[in-house]
Amino acid sequence: MSVRTVFGPVPSRRFGRSLGVDVIPRKLCTLDCVYCEVGRTDKRGLARREYIPTDIILKELRAALAAHPGVDCVTFSGSGEPTLHAGLGDLLRAARQMTSAPLVVLTNGTLLWKEDVRKDLTTADIVCPSLDAVSEDVFRRIDRPHPRLTAVQVIEGLVEFRRQFQGKMWLEVLFVLGMNDHDEEVWLLRQAIDRIAPDKVQINTVVRPPAEPWAHPVSHERLEQIRTMLGPRAEIISPTRERSCAPAHLPSDQEMLDVVARRPMSAVDVAAGLGVDSATVASALDALVASGRLRIVEFEGNRYYALPEAGFAVN
Numbered sequence: 001m002s003v004r005t006v007f008g009p010v011p012s013r014r015f016g017r018s019l020g021v022d023v024i025p026r027k028l029c030t031l032d033c034v035y036c037e038v039g040r041t042d043k044r045g046l047a048r049r050e051y052i053p054t055d056i057i058l059k060e061l062r063a064a065l066a067a068h069p070g071v072d073c074v075t076f077s078g079s080g081e082p083t084l085h086a087g088l089g090d091l092l093r094a095a096r097q098m099t100s101a102p103l104v105v106l107t108n109g110t111l112l113w114k115e116d117v118r119k120d121l122t123t124a125d126i127v128c129p130s131l132d133a134v135s136e137d138v139f140r141r142i143d144r145p146h147p148r149l150t151a152v153q154v155i156e157g158l159v160e161f162r163r164q165f166q167g168k169m170w171l172e173v174l175f176v177l178g179m180n181d182h183d184e185e186v187w188l189l190r191q192a193i194d195r196i197a198p199d200k201v202q203i204n205t206v207v208r209p210p211a212e213p214w215a216h217p218v219s220h221e222r223l224e225q226i227r228t229m230l231g232p233r234a235e236i237i238s239p240t241r242e243r244s245c246a247p248a249h250l251p252s253d254q255e256m257l258d259v260v261a262r263r264p265m266s267a268v269d270v271a272a273g274l275g276v277d278s279a280t281v282a283s284a285l286d287a288l289v290a291s292g293r294l295r296i297v298e299f300e301g302n303r304y305y306a307l308p309e310a311g312f313a314v315n
Contacts, residue, residue, distance in 0.1 A: 005052055006060040007078075007258040009071050011269050013237050014128075014170070014202065015104060019064055019071040021095075022078025022262065023085040025051055030081050030110040032144035033132070035176050035215040037208040037263040038079055044146050045084070046111070054087035058094050065099050074099060076124075077106035078262055084111070089120030096123055104128065110149055112157030118164055126168045128202075129158060133180050134188035142179045158196045171198035172237075175205050175226065177216040186229045193230060201234040203227055209264045209299040209306065217300065251276065256285060257293065257307075264297055264304035 009017040025043075028051065032041035061074070074095055076082045082105060085091070095103055102125040109129030111117045121127050131154065133139040139151040162169055173189060175181045180189075193201055203226060205217040218226075220236075227234045251270075259270050267285055271278040285305050288294040297304045 004060055004258055005057045005078075006064040007261065008064075009068055010259055010262075010265075012073075012075065015075065015102075016072030017068075017070075018073050018075040018104070019061075019068055019101075020078060020262065021057065021061060021074060021076045021091070023052055023057060023076060023082050023088060023091065024078060024080030026079035028080040028084060029108070030084070030146050030149060031108055032211070033108075033174075034142055034144065034179070034212040035174060035206045035210040037210065040211045041080075041144075043080075046146055046148060048084055048086040048111075048114075048116070050087045051085055054090055057091060061091075061095060062098060071101055073102040073104050073126075075104040075106060081108055081110070083107050083117045083120070088117075089123070092120070092123040102126055108143075109158055109161075110145065110154050112161040113153050114157075118157075118161050121161070121165065124167055126170060127161075127165060128170045128172055129161070130172045130174065131155070131158060131189065131192065131196075132174055132176075133185060134192050135185060138180050138185055142176055155192050155196070158192075162196050162198060168200075169196075169198040170200040170202055171196060172202045172204055173230070175203065175218040175223065177206075177218050179215075181218045181222060181226065183229070186226055190230050193233065198233065201230055203230065203234055203236045206300075209297045209304055251281060251284070253284070253288060253293070256281065256288065260294060260305050261307060264299075264306040266302060266304055270305070 005022050008020045010020055012018040027038055027041050028043040028045060029041045030046055032044055082088060092103055104126045105121055105124045106128050109131060132142050134151055136151050203223055205223060206215055223236050227236055256270055259265060267278045267282040271281045289296055294305045295308050297306050
C-alpha cells in the first residue's frame with residue numbers, strides 16, 4: 001500500500017476537520033510512550049534530518065489543499081515526532097503561503113530546548129506540546145524517553161519556548177491509570193504548568209488502542225478532580241462525536257487507508273474526517289478487513305480499524 005505524507009481530513013477533538021501532514025517515517029520518535037495510538041517506537045532518536053524530502057511533502061500538501069479547501073486547520077504531526085524533521089520551518093513557511101487555515105504542530109515537546117527547533121515553530125499559529133510527568137521515574141515509565149533526555153530538560157525547553165513564541169500554546173497532559181494520575185505527580189505538574197504558563201492545559205487519557213495493552217484510561221471522575229487540581233487553564237478534551245452529515249459518495253479505498261494509516265480509528269472517526277455518514281463507510285471498512293488490508297481491534301468496548309502491521313498490542 002502506498003501511504004502519502006499528507007492525509008485526511010481527519011476528525012480532531014480539538015481542531016475540527018484537520019488536514020494532516022506527516023513529516024516523519026513510522027515510527028521515529030524521541031519517546032516510546034506506553035499509551036501511543038500510533039504504536040510502539042522502533043526507531044528512537046534525537047538527530048534532526050530531512051527524513052522525507054521537503055519538496056515531496058509540499059507537492060502533496062498543495063494538491064490536498066486544492067482538493068479540500070474547507071479544512072479547519074493544517075496539522076503537522078503523524079507517525080513520529082515532527083520536530084525531528086530538519087525542514088519543518090521551511091514546510092511551515094511554505095504552507096503559510098498556501099492557506100489561511102491555522103497551522104498547528106503537535107509535538108511531544110522534548111526538543112524545545114534546541115534553539116533551532118524553537119525557531120522553526122515561529123510560523124505556526126498553534127503549538128501543542130505534551131508533558132506527562134515531572135518526576136524522573138514517572139517520566140521514564142510512561143514516556144520511555146531516549147536515554148539522553150530528562151524531565152528537567154523537557155520542562156526547561158517548554159518554559160523557554162513559551163517565553164519566545166508569539167502564537168498559542170496548548171499544553172496536553174495525558175493520564176494513564178496507575179502511572180501519572182496520583183496526587184503527588186499531579187501537584188508537581190501544576191507547579192511546572194505555572195512556570196510554563198501555556199494558554200491552555202488540555203487533559204486527556206487513553207481513548208484509542210495504545211502501544212501497550214496494560215495502558216488503561218483514567219475515569220472521567222478522576223479527570224474532573226485532576227482538572228480542578230491543575231487550575232483555571234485546564235480543560236478536559238471531549239471525545240470526537242459524529243457530525244450530522246448527509247450521505248455522500250463512497251470514499252475510495254485509498255482515502256480510507258490514508259486516514260487509518262497513522263492511528264486506529266472507528267467508523268465514526270473515518271466518516272467525520274471524510275465528510276460522510278458512518279453507515280456509508282462501515283461496510284467499505286469491513287470489506288478492507290475481509291481483504292486483509294485492515295484489521296479490527298477492540299479497546300474499552302469500542303471497535304477500531306487499523307493496519308495489519310500497526311505496532312501496538314491490546315488485550
